Amino acid sequence: MKATSSLVNRIGVVVGVVVLTAVVSMATTLAISRSIEGNATAINLAGSLRMGAYQLLAIAADPAQRSDAGETLESELQRYDARLAHQSIRQAIPDSADHPLTRNYRKLVETWSGQLREQLKQSPPGGPVADTLLASTTHFVGQINDMVGVLEQRTEARIDLLHVIQVFSLTLSVIIVLGLFLDFKTRVLKPLRTLMGIAEAVGERDFTRKARFTGTDELSQLGVAFDKMTGELAVSYHELETEALIKTRELEKSHKALELLHIASRSLFANHDLCSGAIPMLQDLEQLLGIGPIRLFLHDKNVNKTVEAITTATVQRPYYCKDHHCNACLVTPEEYDERPSESSDGRRLLLPIRTSSQLLGTLEVWYPADEELSATARRLLEILSDQLATAIYLERQITEEQQLTLAEERAVIARELHDSLAQSLSYLKMQVARLRRLEIGGEQQSFHSEILDELSLGLNNAYRQLRELLTTFRLNLDTPDLATALQSTVNEFSDRLGKPVELAYTLPPSTLSPNEEIHTLQIVREGLANAVKHAQATEITVRVSFESPRVQVSILDNGKGLPVEAQPLHHYGLVIMQDRARTLGGKIAIQNRPTGGVEVTLSFVPKSRHLIAYEASNG
Template identity: 35%
Template sequence: MAHAITRSLTFRAGLAMAGIVLLALTSMLGSIVIAETASGDAAAINQAGALRMQAYRLLATRLQSGATPGQPAAQIAALDRSLTSPVITERLPDDRQHPLTRQYRSVVEQWRDRLRPLMQDASTPPSIATRRIGGFVDQVDRLVGQLQREAESRIQLLRLFQGVILFLTLGLVFLTMYKLATEVMPPLRDLLKVVDRSRRGDFAGRTHYTAGDELGLLSRTINQMNESLSQIYGELEARVEAKTAELQRSNETLNLLYQTARQLNGAPAGDARYRRVLEQLAAVSGLGPITLCLAQADAERAYLRLSTKPGDCPDFCRAPACKPCLDGSDDTAPWVYRVPVSEAGREFGVLLLQYPPDSPPRRWQRDLVETIAGLIGTSISLAQGYAEQRRLALMDERAVIARELHDSLAQALSYLKIQVARLQAQARRTGSDADTEAIVDELREGLNAAYRQLRELLNTFRLKMNEPGLEAALEETVREFERRGEPMIHLAYRLGHCPLSPNEEVHTLQIVREALSNVVHHARASHCEVSLATDDQGQVAVSVRDDGVGFGGQDSQPNHYGTIIMRERAASLNGRLELREPPGGGTEVHLCFTPQLHQKATALPLPGDVR
């Protein structure tokens, strides 16, 4: 504490001022004292000088013949009083060996012992008296000179004292200025520089003066203040940057949501726009890889897998065993964030976000992924709604065509059949020749074939896919043809994970119906198997195989357009149709085509992924 006080600038400045004031007071007091001691010097010199005049008057009175007897005695008494006057005696030092004291005693002794008795004796010769007075005056002159020297010594002492005080004062002033220039101004200038940098917004400046005085305290305070301001400024900059990044992220998020909603508005599943959305989501969220797996309701595997990772194969994927990922029961991939893709209670798949173990997705990232999953679900739902509308419109259009054919061509063929029957009966009654009957038979068979094909065409046009999906329509078709013929028909439908477009469903169903129609009418088979599956390349393979008589290597017969129609339907699917005779006998109608879903966005299978 005492060291801190001595290091205080206020204390040191006060000490310097006190020293200067003390020296000034000392100078004034010393001058006053010396002046006071010298105040009687002039009176003493004057009084001592008067002794000479009194001595000469006494001599003159002694030498006058007409002087009264009492006059010399009065002068002698006056000289005694002057010689012992306090004006002189008070100026004498206490030291008996002092020259002034000795000179005064010498004057007094000469007056009392020699001159006064001589002057009191009237018979003293004038010459002796004159000589004695002269010696006394000489002694008085020396006393006056000694008094003058004493007065001058006091004045010299005053000069010396004032000179010393002035020197000490100047020394103290110069010491104070030196201390100010060496110990106060440098840290003050350094402090002013730091303050100026702080005024301009630069809080990196620091002072290096760490003494225990006020400047040191101010320097430490400025340093702490700059450090605090730097920290606060840094925090504010970090907050501004965070807010800016957050606003930019919000802008990117809104732009992503807008672009997603605009791009996926009714886009069918598998469209290339879905992959672009996933890539944009990964770029905005900074996470990934992101995988979109789409599957039919309650399916064991996904029919489409899109990922931002090359090859569409995330590390955790175990396709075709997709059930754990689809229903969320997979606990072997803890670093995967799963978001269902659904709309109005209908689930279309799952959006999977893979993240590092030490960096789980934040709230805004989860919200963004969930929103994108909702938009994808909405888009798929709208696409399916549009597809259902197109399918219903197609069915209505086919029903209109069927009614028109039934009301026009079917009625005409029925009329012709009746007329041919009458013609045949008339020919038999009239006994027509064999050639005429053969021609009539050919007409009847041709009309019957045309009428049968028309009825098949009407059945095709009147086909209603009331149940959602191709599987239900095929099951209904199998039941229909089992009622119309003898073969036992078995349906193996393995396309639950691969949705088809309404156009693909209709053409596939019609090809299967045409093939079953041939089985019922021509194959004379006892058993038929209808199978639908996908191969390793994601193509749909449709097979209708029977154990009948086969077709003898001819897949196109005159006046039989079933095969031609099936090939045309296969061509409209960008596929191929083959008629085969298996080694075990019978006939196999094989259709292979790539679904529209896989034409727009190919999902690459993992090694060993058999669809």
């Protein structure tokens, strides 16, 4: 009151008029400012609803986005419901039911709840977008545009009214000051001009201008209020701008990551190669999201533990690596030390690789502990885990089908041999037996006996080879893996030998394809058959190991060893083993051991990488 009395005493009634004008102007300004408070946020939210509608349309049409029985789409619809009913939007809607903005908002909510939302939920994934759904979305976006337009017009009208009031007050003050009091120019007009400049600067998003009044009258207090208001507006605008920038960057990252996942999905399903198909994509995703390293562990159904399948960064070549010409995952020790880990201030995210009924593995993602993993990045990684699960499941199905097809083909060949050649050889053996019973006298008797012996030996060898061939063709790799099949084979030949056959198996899981596994098993069986039948061995050892990138198989015995001519007459087992080794793209070495006996060594490089075979019992 002291400042008011001083001002009234100085300029009398005229100053009172000016004060009254200023008070009315200030009150009106505050009232209009409060009436449009939050309109900017409401306009931004209403505008974002347009982009959100098209995003929902894209999610409804994309089967990868609608995993887990549509839970992703439902969660997006619920978030859209929350944004449509946001408090900032509702506060900007007038209470009057007849107001155009109220009617627009009511129609918008009715269109969303009564039509578009249900059409989005019922839209089939993976197919073309229905024309009705597209038309409904376009109509809905048009309603949003109408509401935003009305809201902008209403806000601009309030701002225009505010400008009119300020101009009127300034004009009246200038007339009074110029006509009556020179002091009025210094104490009233100049502060008003300053405040108007601040208001205009705020309208142009310039919050640096300050009044910095030092007096005690009403205008000085108004200047302080303006300074405080512009300071708060500057903070709010900076926060909104920063948040918008962050959201924009996240959207850009999401767009790039989705493109990357799309390309990676085609690569995974096209070449059936988990390593070369996934590592480049994972490394690009690490660079995009600022995460890594990423490791994939697959569940080994035979030993109840996880087995590392791929990694995006390692100092030493992984033990399971079969391609020494590939350096995709190798990094320098300096680069590796800079990456997040348990020992270098890193945090770990574990995502399950699973189908609807089976857990296939785990995706391990490391990221810096001082940087929280955004919701967008987490969603992208969940999409990645779903893609990997699908690729792994399909590859296991293909592997199982290949095994079944191979077994069926060999069974057909075995039946044909048994029904044709085996019966013919049996008939010839009976005819030779009949010839032996015939008495042939004279000097030709010894000659005929020698011929019959050779025929009998040849037929016996041919019949034995045929029986072994039938056993091979009827051999099914119906065990869970090669290790179990080899153990069964070792047990079989241990019974035939009368002593246990030792098996040393250190081959990593998923090293060989079904065809490579069956050829390896057949070579081992042939080697064991030779050792049991011909070598007169008392100790036999089978060793199967992986010396990256080669598979090494050895059959060692302590028998009598190979003859000087390296292979007995009419014995084709060693030739068959060599043919199988060439089929595997490797070589086989058969030689006498210095300590006695024979060592058969098979060495080859697997031709392709493979996922862990699918186990039907787990399906």
